[in-house]
Amino acid sequence: MRISYEWLGDFVDLDGITPKDAADILTRQGVEVESLTMVDLSQIVIGKVLEQVKHPKSRNDLWVHQVDIGSRVQQIIAGAPNAIPGALVPVALPGTTVPNGRLVKDLNIAGYRASGMLCSAAELMLGEDHSGILILDRGTPGQPLSSVIPSQAIMEAEVTSNRPDCMGHLGIARELAAGLDRPLKRDFMPAFTGTAEPPGRDLVNVSIEDPDLCSRYIGGVIKGVKVGRSPDWIQRRLRAAGVRPINNIVDITNYVLLEYAQPLHAFDLEKLEGPAIEVRRAREKERLLGLDGVVRELTPDMLVIADARRPVALAGVIGGEDTAVTNLTKDVLLESATFSGPSVRQTSRALGLRTEASARFERALPPELALAGARRAASLIAELAGGAVHRDWADVYPRPQEPVRVNLRPALIDHVLGTHVPLEESESILRRLNFHVKVMGDGEWDVLPPVFRLDVTIPEDLVEEVGRVYGYDRVPPTLPGRRHETWTPLSPSVDRRLDDVREVLAGAGFTETWNPALVSGARLEELRIAARAMPVSNALSDEMDTLRTSLLPSLVDAVALNRDRGRIDVRVYEIAAAFLARVGEKNAQPEEPLRVAAVISAAASAEAGAETLRALKSVLDGCVAALSAPTCTYQRAAAQLFHPGRCAAVVLDGRQLGYLGELHPTVTAGARLEGRLVAFEIDVEPVLAASRIPRAQPLPRFPAVERDLAVVVEDIVAAGALLLAIKESGGELLEHARAFDEYRGAQVGEGHKSIAFTLTFRSPERTLTDAEVDKVMSEIRRGLEKRHRAGFRE
Amino acid sequence: MSDSDASALTSRALAAIGQAQTEGELGRIEVEYLGRKSGHVSRLLSNIGQLPAAEKAALGKAANETKRFIEAALAARRAELDASRLADLAETEAIDVTFPGPPLGRGHIHVLTQIRRQIETVLESLGYQVELGPEVETEWYNFEALNLTAGHPARESWDSFYFSPDLLLRAHTSPVQIRAMQSIKDPPIYIITPGRVYRRDPPEATRLPYFSQVEGLAVDNGLTVGDMKGTLLYMIQSLYGRERKVRIRPSYFPFTEPSFEFDVSCGICGGVGCKSCRHKGWLEVGGCGMVHPQVLRNGGIDPTQWNGYAWGFGIERMAMLKHDVDDIRLFYEPDLRFLEQF
Numbered sequence A: 001m002r003i004s005y006e007w008l009g010d011f012v013d014l015d016g017i018t019p020k021d022a023a024d025i026l027t028r029q030g031v032e033v034e035s036l037t038m039v040d041l042s043q044i045v046i047g048k049v050l051e052q053v054k055h056p057k058s059r060n061d062l063w064v065h066q067v068d069i070g071s072r073v074q075q076i077i078a079g080a081p082n083a084i085p086g087a088l089v090p091v092a093l094p095g096t097t098v099p100n101g102r103l104v105k106d107l108n109i110a111g112y113r114a115s116g117m118l119c120s121a122a123e124l125m126l127g128e129d130h131s132g133i134l135i136l137d138r139g140t141p142g143q144p145l146s147s148v149i150p151s152q153a154i155m156e157a158e159v160t161s162n163r164p165d166c167m168g169h170l171g172i173a174r175e176l177a178a179g180l181d182r183p184l185k186r187d188f189m190p191a192f193t194g195t196a197e198p199p200g201r202d203l204v205n206v207s208i209e210d211p212d213l214c215s216r217y218i219g220g221v222i223k224g225v226k227v228g229r230s231p232d233w234i235q236r237r238l239r240a241a242g243v244r245p246i247n248n249i250v251d252i253t254n255y256v257l258l259e260y261a262q263p264l265h266a267f268d269l270e271k272l273e274g275p276a277i278e279v280r281r282a283r284e285k286e287r288l289l290g291l292d293g294v295v296r297e298l299t300p301d302m303l304v305i306a307d308a309r310r311p312v313a314l315a316g317v318i319g320g321e322d323t324a325v326t327n328l329t330k331d332v333l334l335e336s337a338t339f340s341g342p343s344v345r346q347t348s349r350a351l352g353l354r355t356e357a358s359a360r361f362e363r364a365l366p367p368e369l370a371l372a373g374a375r376r377a378a379s380l381i382a383e384l385a386g387g388a389v390h391r392d393w394a395d396v397y398p399r400p401q402e403p404v405r406v407n408l409r410p411a412l413i414d415h416v417l418g419t420h421v422p423l424e425e426s427e428s429i430l431r432r433l434n435f436h437v438k439v440m441g442d443g444e445w446d447v448l449p450p451v452f453r454l455d456v457t458i459p460e461d462l463v464e465e466v467g468r469v470y471g472y473d474r475v476p477p478t479l480p481g482r483r484h485e486t487w488t489p490l491s492p493s494v495d496r497r498l499d500d501v502r503e504v505l506a507g508a509g510f511t512e513t514w515n516p517a518l519v520s521g522a523r524l525e526e527l528r529i530a531a532r533a534m535p536v537s538n539a540l541s542d543e544m545d546t547l548r549t550s551l552l553p554s555l556v557d558a559v560a561l562n563r564d565r566g567r568i569d570v571r572v573y574e575i576a577a578a579f580l581a582r583v584g585e586k587n588a589q590p591e592e593p594l595r596v597a598a599v600i601s602a603a604a605s606a607e608a609g610a611e612t613l614r615a616l617k618s619v620l621d622g623c624v625a626a627l628s629a630p631t632c633t634y635q636r637a638a639a640q641l642f643h644p645g646r647c648a649a650v651v652l653d654g655r656q657l658g659y660l661g662e663l664h665p666t667v668t669a670g671a672r673l674e675g676r677l678v679a680f681e682i683d684v685e686p687v688l689a690a691s692r693i694p695r696a697q698p699l700p701r702f703p704a705v706e707r708d709l710a711v712v713v714e715d716i717v718a719a720g721a722l723l724l725a726i727k728e729s730g731g732e733l734l735e736h737a738r739a740f741d742e743y744r745g746a747q748v749g750e751g752h753k754s755i756a757f758t759l760t761f762r763s764p765e766r767t768l769t770d771a772e773v774d775k776v777m778s779e780i781r782r783g784l785e786k787r788h789r790a791g792f793r794e
Numbered sequence B: 001m002s003d004s005d006a007s008a009l010t011s012r013a014l015a016a017i018g019q020a021q022t023e024g025e026l027g028r029i030e031v032e033y034l035g036r037k038s039g040h041v042s043r044l045l046s047n048i049g050q051l052p053a054a055e056k057a058a059l060g061k062a063a064n065e066t067k068r069f070i071e072a073a074l075a076a077r078r079a080e081l082d083a084s085r086l087a088d089l090a091e092t093e094a095i096d097v098t099f100p101g102p103p104l105g106r107g108h109i110h111v112l113t114q115i116r117r118q119i120e121t122v123l124e125s126l127g128y129q130v131e132l133g134p135e136v137e138t139e140w141y142n143f144e145a146l147n148l149t150a151g152h153p154a155r156e157s158w159d160s161f162y163f164s165p166d167l168l169l170r171a172h173t174s175p176v177q178i179r180a181m182q183s184i185k186d187p188p189i190y191i192i193t194p195g196r197v198y199r200r201d202p203p204e205a206t207r208l209p210y211f212s213q214v215e216g217l218a219v220d221n222g223l224t225v226g227d228m229k230g231t232l233l234y235m236i237q238s239l240y241g242r243e244r245k246v247r248i249r250p251s252y253f254p255f256t257e258p259s260f261e262f263d264v265s266c267g268i269c270g271g272v273g274c275k276s277c278r279h280k281g282w283l284e285v286g287g288c289g290m291v292h293p294q295v296l297r298n299g300g301i302d303p304t305q306w307n308g309y310a311w312g313f314g315i316e317r318m319a320m321l322k323h324d325v326d327d328i329r330l331f332y333e334p335d336l337r338f339l340e341q342f
């Protein structure tokens, strides 16, 4: 909302208060002033045009003016033709900087000297209009422009959605008056009423079809107006607030909107069929030509104002062109109504049309405001456009606004704020904000909020009113004192526990990424991992229309992105939830397993892929070990995204956590990547659940014996199975077994391979003899022969 | 064999030792004179068995003395040689110590994780417990329980992604506050709720449709606006330094009453106003307020017995303030050139 500092002066004495002071007070009280623009008009002088001739030589349309600036006559050239002889205009002399930042210089244009500049409203920052020179309606040549137009300060303020009353200058001024403890010069409800006969309500028939969508409709009749230009001060203030002046009637409705925050509309009464006003839902296929020249097709969920025949306005959003006030208009129907916020918001959104009116109705205006706005507008019309305002307007008000009373124990103020506010001060603040306070016998306060403050309903709301004017900077910061016998002992958060995993991954060269959970559903389909995906029904784009079911595609993209930027070796990981819809339960929240996933790039050869896979397996084992969980086992498996021959299921205590393996060549190729990618993705919650506090083991007191064993088996026998068999036959003396080499070739024969293991033996009680170890070794050999038809190489 | 033999042997050995320049030479000399079988000293004694007892003793003594002399001379010469070798190290073993080391290849922890960790640590030190909840939420937990009923004008700011009319991506972590109140039941409750949240705003340099928040909630007897202010000040000063100030400014949220925005004094200009704070001296960080009685009721807490305060802010915003990041999109674009800066 744009606020003119000068306008606020109509309602509150701003003596000694600079625009900056005012902005600070408003911000501290809850109306945040985002920016403050100062416009100094004291350097611009008033000139009177004596003569205007077309520039004889210039190819562009230029006019040469002789302008009386009091002490002398200046020759000034301008591109707009509207500064005709006799006009009073703003003149910027050479050496002056115009408010929009332009420095004026002495110029020579095609042989004619130009000593200064005639200014438009836009150049003076008095509005957006730059189509012509600003013509003044009064002033003395040679005097500073600030003698007729006060220097301006425009504040851009953010008004919270609970304060529609602050969407107008009167509401803002009330805030300042309360903050400054100065009186507000204007009563909320103007006393003005019409006197012309017959009663207005007999001149137009108003009905409301759906009171849920319109709680009040006032239609005031003013006959015999003279439509024309509004006075300068109105035009200037409209421009300052960003509204284009049109004619005096329309300008007054906009002026009152900017003053009271009550949107108004003026119809040409003669153009209304009936004349009648029906507030109803639009019918199928009805159309409306708006004031903006756009024809819109309406739908039955939109509320319209119709005459006896057709819609003439879209309630609370925009008026219709056919019934608008024009220069020929003589009789006016002034509409001041209260439309439902959600309904106006819905219509405005559906049509993509946000107006000054809709922005206010959306916040739910109090019906009492409609009368205040109507009276203020009617009095201005009577004053500035003539016309007879009829008495007793049509006022359909099916659900009168109920007064809300709030009981306040004043001690609550101190209890909530945590500081002592004297009772008199609290009471004074509430009164300054137009609340009525009645002190009851028991010390409780019976508080009646003003009619324009529908947002105040509970005692805490009153605490806020007092607090924000008292000043929250006066509340000392404290920490809560906890004086209870109960508390919750601290347990480390999941994310902090996972820092152990992050340490392992960082040590192994992996960098953590955070990727969006919303991804392309089409991509998931293509990768065949969309079976349990959840599509968003109102996505912003195809790229973000579905929740991811796996973290891996984002990590593949991360490798691709960094490859594009010149990295060859890329190691990335992410810790985040995947989202899996619950099968057969349509409206249920999905499973959100927390996962750790990592991807590492490898060279293109099959060996490089295999080697990298083993390296990544160590990283994964390291992560699990860092969480003090039991070691995982791996089983050959098939899974989407993974290479069919190079994928293992990761199993912990019999429960499958996820997969480790090389990514499928099509996944890699799909991301336009060369080489191979190796990855894992596991559910991490079961690992956390399996975590145990490590118990110290006594250090070995006797030496270990190491033996190597080369086992020859058929190709299909997995190293994991051999290790299992070794451990089973090894008994208690086998401390550790590790595979360190794999060989295929002539020496072991077709369809076979040799795997070499290092076995470590140790007893906690004695030094083992060769004979003892030999005995266990032969047990192990026998076990391998029996289970896997193994042979042995020396 | 006689004393003079022994002393001649001693002087020969001492002369050889004195001339030796390396440990190798000393080693050879040691073997030559002191070797167990064929060393000169051993050979002195080779015929000792045939000698009379008195001579035996004298010869044994002389041989032992000779051995001690030679050993002492060897040790002394070794010490000399060592000292001179160590004295020359600066020349003999000098390398170019300015030559850079090979890359460590360490991975980096995401800057948002680091910030989240710092925030959690600071608030845990005040006794707040981390609580987590689902990212796909129901309409009730995300909106209704927080006084954000359908059609509420404030709903504009929480435009959300829906899966069905009742199921959506949470627009804030506040639903976790409701869930925590329901599950903990008995105050005092001091929790923080970090996590990812979603709003239907097109991506741009200052906002994304997905981001992360840390919200906090305290429910106890007699909590005040001052307590909330102190908690925020403690947090901000712990994260950014004790010269920082916190300002609370009245605002409006349907789930708190009174409601505030909280600002932190600009770290660049110290609060007097500069370009990076848009000449305000303050940087907007988040929202906060005293929990609305109806929200407590929705969480199963009796507002006549307990009250509370709550706050929320974006982790990205905190990271941007701390590390001068000017585009929020960088956090979610996994570019190692960015991620490795932290």
Ligand SMILES: [Zn+2]
Pocket (backbone or CB within 6 Å): B266, B267, B268, B269, B270, B271, B272, B273, B274, B275, B276, B277, B278, B279, B281, B282
């Ligand atoms: Zn600054």
